[in-house]
Amino acid sequence: MISLKKLLEQSPQETKVEEETRFARGSVKVAERESTTVPAKPFFGARMEESPALLPAALIAYRSALQEMGSCTLDACPALGSDLKHKLQEVEEGIHPRVSPETLAAAELTVRDQLRDWGKRTARHYRDKVSEVKEILLVLARTAESVGDRDQRAAQQIGDVTSRLIKVADLEDFSLIRKAIESSAAELKTSIERMTAEGKAAIAQLRAEVSNYQVKLEEAELIASSDSLTGLRNRLYLETQMERRMETVLPFCVAIIDINGFKQVNDEHGHLVGDELLKQFSNELKSICRATDMIGRWGGDEFIILLDCGLTDAAAQMERLRRHVVRLYTAQGRSGSIKLTVSASIGLAERAPRESLKDLVSRADTAMYAEKAASKGLATEGKRSI
Numbered sequence: 001m002i003s004l005k006k007l008l009e010q011s012p013q014e015t016k017v018e019e020e021t022r023f024a025r026g027s028v029k030v031a032e033r034e035s036t037t038v039p040a041k042p043f044f045g046a047r048m049e050e051s052p053a054l055l056p057a058a059l060i061a062y063r064s065a066l067q068e069m070g071s072c073t074l075d076a077c078p079a080l081g082s083d084l085k086h087k088l089q090e091v092e093e094g095i096h097p098r099v100s101p102e103t104l105a106a107a108e109l110t111v112r113d114q115l116r117d118w119g120k121r122t123a124r125h126y127r128d129k130v131s132e133v134k135e136i137l138l139v140l141a142r143t144a145e146s147v148g149d150r151d152q153r154a155a156q157q158i159g160d161v162t163s164r165l166i167k168v169a170d171l172e173d174f175s176l177i178r179k180a181i182e183s184s185a186a187e188l189k190t191s192i193e194r195m196t197a198e199g200k201a202a203i204a205q206l207r208a209e210v211s212n213y214q215v216k217l218e219e220a221e222l223i224a225s226s227d228s229l230t231g232l233r234n235r236l237y238l239e240t241q242m243e244r245r246m247e248t249v250l251p252f253c254v255a256i257i258d259i260n261g262f263k264q265v266n267d268e269h270g271h272l273v274g275d276e277l278l279k280q281f282s283n284e285l286k287s288i289c290r291a292t293d294m295i296g297r298w299g300g301d302e303f304i305i306l307l308d309c310g311l312t313d314a315a316a317q318m319e320r321l322r323r324h325v326v327r328l329y330t331a332q333g334r335s336g337s338i339k340l341t342v343s344a345s346i347g348l349a350e351r352a353p354r355e356s357l358k359d360l361v362s363r364a365d366t367a368m369y370a371e372k373a374a375s376k377g378l379a380t381e382g383k384r385s386i
Helices: 004-009 040-050 054-076 078-093 101-168 174-224 235-246 262-269 271-288 311-325 357-376
Strands: 016-024 027-037 253-259 294-299 302-307 327-333 336-342 344-350
Touching (some): 054 078, 078 174, 235 294, 235 302, 235 357, 253 271, 253 311, 262 271, 271 294, 271 302, 271 311, 271 327, 271 336, 302 311, 344 357
Antiparallel strands (some): 016 027, 253 302, 294 302, 327 336
8 A cells, every 4th residue: 555654755765766657649668767866845846846646646546545445445355344434434535635644644544454354353253154054064964964864774774574474484373473463563663664754853853953044044045145235236236136137038128326416425524424324315215116126326426226127118217317316415414414415416228139238337337427427418428438
C-alpha cells in the first residue's frame, strides 16, 4: 500500500528519483534515468506547484482503492466481508483534502491491521466449512458401515438357522423335528425383526443428520447468493439466472435501476447514511415488485430486475415501480434525521434471439444512462462494459 506520509516526509538522504513516467494514449511507460538525489519535500512541493490537483487526485485514488477493497472482500467471503467493508468506509471518510500526514499514517496502519485480521478470520471460516463437509462424509461412511455390520450379523444368524434346519432332516422323531423347526422359526423371526429395527434406526439417524446439514448448506447457499447489505440477490446469482433463461425460448427483460445523485449523499452525509438509503430503497423495490420478478443489487447504487415477460408488460411494471420508489426517504445522520428526496433512472431491455448476456445488460445499461442524461439535459457518455 502506498504511504503518502512517507512521500511527504522522506529525508533528502533517503530520496532518490530513478523513474520518469510518460503518458501516451492512456498507457504508462516507465523509462529509467540516472539516479539523482533530491530532497523529497522540495521535489513534491514543486510538483504540487506545477499540478495543484496531484494530491487531491492521489487521495481520491486512495479512497477509491479502499472502496474497491471493501467490495472485493464481500465477493470473496460474504459472511465476513460486510464488517471489513464498514471499517474501511470509516477509514475512507477520515481522508479529506486537508488530511495530515499523521492521519494518513494511522489510516495505513488501520487498513493493514484490518486486512490481516480479516484474512485470518476468513481462513478460519473456510476451514470450518471444510470441516463441516468432512463431517457429512463421515456420517455417511459411519452409516454405511453400520448397515454393513448389521447385514453381516443377520447373514450369520440366518446361516446358523439354515444349518440347524439341514440337521433336522436327519431326525426321525417327529416331535423333535417339530420342536427344532419351531425354535429355528422363532430365532429367524427375531433376527429379521432386529435387523428391521436396526435398519429403521440407522435410516432415521441418517435422515436427521442429512436434514441438519441440508439446512446448513441452504443457509450457506443463501449467504453466497445474497448481498450482505440489502439482503437482495447478488450479481453472480442474477447472472446465473439470466444465463439459464437464455437456454430457453421464453421472453424475458432486464431492468437496471440507478439512484440519482447517490454519490452526493455519501459525500455530504457519509457512507452510513448512504447504506441506510440503499437498504430502504431495496425494501421499496421488494414491496412493489411481483412475486415472479427477481431483484438483485448489481453494484454500488445500481439494482437489476429480471422480469419473465415481454417488453410491453415490463415497461408498464417499471412505470409502476418508478411511481412507488421515487419519494422522500428518512435516514439517521450524525446530527439527527436527514430527509432525502430520491429519484432513479431506469433502463429496460428485452432479450433478443441469440443475444449474449453482456450485450443484453449493456443495452439496459445504455438506456439507463440515456434517461439519466436526459433528466439532466446532458448528452450521454456512451456504453459501459459489464
